[in-house]
Amino acid sequence: MASTSIAAEPQPAGLRERKKQRTRDALVDAAHRLFLRQGYGKTTVDEIAASVEVSQRTFFRYFANKEEVALAVLADAEETFLTLLRARPAEENPLQAMRGAVRQVWQNLDEGRVAERGSVEGALELFELIESTPTLLAAHLRHSLQQEIEVARILAEREGLDPALDLRPRLLAAVLGSVVRLSHLSYAAEPDRHGHCMDGMLALIERHFDQLGPALAGSWR
Amino acid sequence: MASTSIAAEPQPAGLRERKKQRTRDALVDAAHRLFLRQGYGKTTVDEIAASVEVSQRTFFRYFANKEEVALAVLADAEETFLTLLRARPAEENPLQAMRGAVRQVWQNLDEGRVAERGSVEGALELFELIESTPTLLAAHLRHSLQQEIEVARILAEREGLDPALDLRPRLLAAVLGSVVRLSHLSYAAEPDRHGHCMDGMLALIERHFDQLGPALAGSWR
DNA sequence: AACATTATGTCAGTCGCTGACAAACGACAA
DNA sequence: TTGTCGTTTGTCAGCGACTGACATAATGTT
Numbered sequence: 001m002a003s004t005s006i007a008a009e010p011q012p013a014g015l016r017e018r019k020k021q022r023t024r025d026a027l028v029d030a031a032h033r034l035f036l037r038q039g040y041g042k043t044t045v046d047e048i049a050a051s052v053e054v055s056q057r058t059f060f061r062y063f064a065n066k067e068e069v070a071l072a073v074l075a076d077a078e079e080t081f082l083t084l085l086r087a088r089p090a091e092e093n094p095l096q097a098m099r100g101a102v103r104q105v106w107q108n109l110d111e112g113r114v115a116e117r118g119s120v121e122g123a124l125e126l127f128e129l130i131e132s133t134p135t136l137l138a139a140h141l142r143h144s145l146q147q148e149i150e151v152a153r154i155l156a157e158r159e160g161l162d163p164a165l166d167l168r169p170r171l172l173a174a175v176l177g178s179v180v181r182l183s184h185l186s187y188a189a190e191p192d193r194h195g196h197c198m199d200g201m202l203a204l205i206e207r208h209f210d211q212l213g214p215a216l217a218g219s220w221r
Numbered sequence: 222m223a224s225t226s227i228a229a230e231p232q233p234a235g236l237r238e239r240k241k242q243r244t245r246d247a248l249v250d251a252a253h254r255l256f257l258r259q260g261y262g263k264t265t266v267d268e269i270a271a272s273v274e275v276s277q278r279t280f281f282r283y284f285a286n287k288e289e290v291a292l293a294v295l296a297d298a299e300e301t302f303l304t305l306l307r308a309r310p311a312e313e314n315p316l317q318a319m320r321g322a323v324r325q326v327w328q329n330l331d332e333g334r335v336a337e338r339g340s341v342e343g344a345l346e347l348f349e350l351i352e353s354t355p356t357l358l359a360a361h362l363r364h365s366l367q368q369e370i371e372v373a374r375i376l377a378e379r380e381g382l383d384p385a386l387d388l389r390p391r392l393l394a395a396v397l398g399s400v401v402r403l404s405h406l407s408y409a410a411e412p413d414r415h416g417h418c419m420d421g422m423l424a425l426i427e428r429h430f431d432q433l434g435p436a437l438a439g440s441w442r
Numbered sequence: 443a444a445c446a447t448t449a450t451g452t453c454a455g456t457c458g459c460t461g462a463c464a465a466a467c468g469a470c471a472a
Numbered sequence: 473t474t475g476t477c478g479t480t481t482g483t484c485a486g487c488g489a490c491t492g493a494c495a496t497a498a499t500g501t502t
Contacts, residue, residue, distance in 0.1 A: 016499060020449080044488065055451050060490065095437065138359035141366065145358070167403055167429060168436040174399035175437070182388055182395070208388060213437055215389040216316065216396070237468055237479080265457065276482050281459065 024062050026052045031069045036125060040070065040133045067139040073126065074140070078147050081105050085154055094155050094169070098176050099209070103202055110198045120197045127184055144181070148173040179208045245283050247273045252290045257346060261291065261354045288360040294347065295361070299368050302326050306375055315376050315390070319397050320430065324423055331419045341418045348405055365402075369394040400429045 030051045034043040045066055049059040063069045084104045088097040109120055130136045152169040156162065163169055183204040187194055194200030251272045255264040266287055270280040284290045305325045309318040330341055351357045373390040377383065384390055404425040408415055415421030 014500090016448080019499095045490090046488085056489095057452080057491090058450055061449080064490095066489070134363065137366070138363040141362035142355065142359040145362065167407060168432055170403055171399065171429060171433060172436050174403070175396055175433075178392065178395035178399070182391055186388060208392060211389055212392060212396075213434065215393050216434055216437075235469090240468090241480085266459085267457085277458095278460090278483080279481060282480080285459095287458070 023052060023054060023058075027054070027059060027062055028069055028072050032122075032126070035070060035129055040066075040129065040136060067136060070126075070129070070136055071140055071143060073122075075143065077105060077109070077123075078143070080108065082147075082150055082154065085151065090158065094159065094172055095209070097155075097158065098151075098172075099206070102176075102180065102205060106198045106201055124188055124191065124197075127188055131185070131188075144177055148177050151176065175212065179205060179212070183208055244273060244275060244279075248275070248280060248283055249290055249293050253343075253347070256291060256350055261287075261350065261357060288357060291347075291350070291357055292361055292364060294343075296364065298326060298330070298344075299364070301329065303368075303371055303375065306372065311379065315380065315393055316430070318376075318379070319372075319393075320427070323397075323401065323426060327419045327422060345409055345412065345418075348409055352406070352409075365398055369398050372397065396433065400426060400433070404429055 027048060031043070031048045034047060034051070045059055046056050048069070049056045059069075063072070081101055085097060085101040088100050092100065109123060130140050148170065151173040152163055155169040155172060156166070159169070161169065183201060186204055187197075187201050191197070191200075194204060248269060252264070252269045255268060255272070266280055267277050269290070270277045280290075284293070302322055306318060306322040309321050313321065330344060351361050369391070372394040373384055376390040376393060377387070380390070382390065404422060407425055408418075408422050412418070412421075415425060
């Protein structure tokens with residue numbers, strides 16, 4: 001599952017494992033190419049499998065369904081986010097820790113090392129594909145929810161709280177999710193207006209976080 | 222689509238229309254019974270259609286897919302929420318307006334008049350079904366997102382803002398969504414601990430809203 | 443080299459969903 | 473009442489996602 005930790009393991013050793021990893025990667029790549037070229041709905045699983053010279057049955061042994069292959073790289077990125085969040089120094093408060101982890105993920109991405117395939121441009125294309133494909137959007141939102149739950153668990157542990165009794169971690173995790181999502185959308189809408197990708201994205205996220213408190217407090221303008 | 226406005230229209234007049242509405246309702250009811258008895262995944266569309274003496278093809282003329290029939294009553298409730306939100310007095314600030322609309326929806330539900338089929342117990346069963354069925358959860362989250370967008374639009378209009386430029390309405394709508402969702406979960410987890418349904422639910426929602434500001438501000442405990 | 447494991451392919455089948463066409467039905471006017 | 477017209481419904485045929493069962497081939501182990 002977790003193909004990418006922070007320092008990628010150098011030699012997976014198993015010869016068999018490497019082969020599996022290669023076909024898995026090939027499937028993901030082929031799928032992305034096809035999805036971007038002709039759309040998610042008009043791409044059949046048979047096509048994907050065929051373009052990697054693998055049977056359809058094998059495809060479904062690697063991915064539970066068609067959505068999963070599309071969201072695979074995202075799943076990896078989310079995994080590294082969790083790792084980074086867990087590693088934040090204990091003296092940070094929850095919000096600081098999350099901001100820091102978000103920043104690190106984007107830095108990693110900027111250096112082109114999320115699952116050795118996550119370029120910044122690729123990520124934006126993927127977001128666009130997801131956003132414009134109802135099925136994918138639904139699946140992605142479900143994954144995000146799972147991610148939220150895990151983030152909340154980490155936060156609760158950092159602060160020594162019982163997540164079943166105190167819902168503030170869940171709440172904050174949910175808010176973080178929304179902020180990040182909205183920032184993605186806002187950035188993707190006009191990529192130029194916000195300067196270089198990583199910096200622009202981070203600035204947006206920071207700004208939205210800062211707007212949050214006042215927006216909750218009372219009326220606007 | 223909007224089968225339920227606040228004051229339900231008394232006579233749809235058309236004889237044909239009434240028949241359509243009846244089979245639609247029958248499909249929703251049958252589907253719910255079957256889903257709750259034997260699970261969503263183990264219920265086929267053929268079964269649902271058969272139990273209303275209708276062809277499978279007809280089912281798909283009423284609902285675009287299997288998920289839609291499960292989420293139909295929820296969609297109605299969301300529709301009435303929007304109507305209520307639009308009707309809130311203009312002097313309320315966004316947060317007050319949303320709290321008020323949420324309260325009204327639950328009051329309606331408590332009097333048993335959401336799409337003439339939404340009892341409080343039924344609603345809780347439905348939530349449980351959704352929460353425990355990945356496919357349904359995904360579809361539901363997607364609908365919630367749409368709802369968020371519409372809520373944001375209303376909020377922006379109330380405050381005279383351009384939703385494309387100012388993301389605070391979206392942000393607040395997202396937060397509201399999370400709060401309501403978490404309150405549902407928290408209530409459904411132990412329905413007794415929170416007193417009578419509507420009051421307990423509302424109290425939870427209020428409490429979570431009030432925790433939000435402090436939780437954002439700094440560290441906890 | 444022989445054996446145990448595990449990945450892959452093939453096959454057949456179920457289920458969700460759609461387009462096309464024909465029959466049945468309700469609305470409306472002569 | 474009857475005839476016409478638009479809408480709803482059923483039937484049929486077909487695609488594509490997904491699964492279980494079994495056979496076969498590849499790999500890892502002794």
